[in-house]
Amino acid sequence: MPRHHHSGNALQFSDITVRRGGSTLLDHLTFGAPVGSRIGLVGANGAGKSTLLKVAVGLARATSGTVSWAGSAAAETRAVAFVPQGKPLYPALTPAHALVLARSLNTEDWDEEAARSWMDAFEIPLSRQCSVLSGGERTQVAIALALGRGTPHLVLDEPFAELDPLARADAIDLLRAVLDSTGRTLLISSHLLSDIDDLCDHLMVLSRGRLTLAGTRDEILAEHPGQSVSETAMAAMRLHARSGERTAS
Numbered sequence: 258m259p260r261h262h263h264s265g266n267a268l269q270f271s272d273i274t275v276r277r278g279g280s281t282l283l284d285h286l287t288f289g290a291p292v293g294s295r296i297g298l299v300g301a302n303g304a305g306k307s308t309l310l311k312v313a314v315g316l317a318r319a320t321s322g323t324v325s326w327a328g329s330a331a332a333e334t335r336a337v338a339f340v341p342q343g344k345p346l347y348p349a350l351t352p353a354h355a356l357v358l359a360r361s362l363n364t365e366d367w368d369e370e371a372a373r374s375w376m377d378a379f380e381i382p383l384s385r386q387c388s389v390l391s392g393g394e395r396t397q398v399a400i401a402l403a404l405g406r407g408t409p410h411l412v413l414d415e416p417f418a419e420l421d422p423l424a425r426a427d428a429i430d431l432l433r434a435v436l437d438s439t440g441r442t443l444l445i446s447s448h449l450l451s452d453i454d455d456l457c458d459h460l461m462v463l464s465r466g467r468l469t470l471a472g473t474r475d476e477i478l479a480e481h482p483g484q485s486v487s488e489t490a491m492a493a494m495r496l497h498a499r500s501g502e503r504t505a506s
C-alpha cells in the first residue's frame with residue numbers, strides 16, 4: 258500500500274505518525290498523489306481525519322514523518338488554502354469586510370473574482386455581520402475566501418456538513434468546475450461517501466489512525482470487483498473499528 262510519487266509534482270505523506278498524550282492518532286501513514294489530484298478522505302468519528310489535514314497544512318506537527326506539497330514542506334508552503342472544520346470567521350466583520358481583509362493579507366495572488374463569484378452563486382448577504390450568518394452561509398464565506406487565495410492546492414475539512422441538499426449539490430458542481438478550470442489539487446474530508454464519489458479521483462480511508470484503503474478510484478474499483486467505491490470504503494472504515502484494540506503506545 259505505501260505509495261511514493263515524484264516529490265516535485267506530488268502531494269506526499271511519508272511515514273506520518275502523530276502521538277498525543279499517550280495515544281497514537283496517526284500510525285505510519287504513507288500516501289502520495291500527483292498534484293492536481295482530487296483526494297477524498299473518509300473515516301469514522303475520531304479516525305484521525307482532522308489531525309491528518311492539520312498536519313497536511315502545517316497547523317499541527319507530526320511526531321515523525323514528513324508531508325510535502327510538490328517538494329515544499331507543509332509548514333513552509335503558502336501554496337495551500339485550508340478551510341478547517343469550524344469555519345472560523347471574525348464575528349464582527351461582514352463578508353464584504355472579510356473580502357477586504359483577505360485581499361490585504363494576500364496581496365500577491367488574491368483572486369477577487371473567484372471569491373466573489375462563489376459568494377454570489379449562493380446569494381451571501383455581503384453586508385450582514387458574520388456572527389448572525391447561518392451555518393450554511395458561514396460555510397460559503399469560508400470556501401469563497403479560500404478560493405480567493407488562488408493557491409494551487411485546496412484542503413477542506415468536512416466543508417459541506419452544514420449545507421442543505423440543494424446547496425451541497427450546487428457546491429459540488431461549482432467546486433468541480435473550479436477544479437476543472439484551475440487544475441488545483443483538492444484534499445477533502447467528508448462523512449458523505451457520495452460527495453467523495455462525485456468529486457474525487459483518489460481515496461484515503463482512515464480507521465483508528467491507520468490507512469486501511471488508499472489509491473485511485475480506478476484501482477479501487479478494479480481491486481474490488483462488483484462493489485461500488487462507497488461499499489469498499491465502508492468495509493475499509495470497519496477494519497480496526499470497535500474491535501477493542503485501539504492503538505495506544
Ligand SMILES: Nc1ncnc2c1ncn2[C@@H]1O[C@H](COP(=O)(O)OP(=O)(O)OP(=O)(O)O)[C@@H](O)[C@H]1O
Pocket residue numbers: 277278280282300301302303304305306307308309
Ligand atoms: N491533542 C490531542 N490529544 C489527545 N487526543 C487527541 C488530540 N487531538 C485529537 N485527539 C484524538 O484523536 C482522535 C482523532 O481526532 P480527529 O479530530 O483527527 O478525528 P476525525 O477523524 O476528524 O473525527 P470526526 O469525524 O469526528 O471529525 C480523536 O479520538 C481525538 O479525540
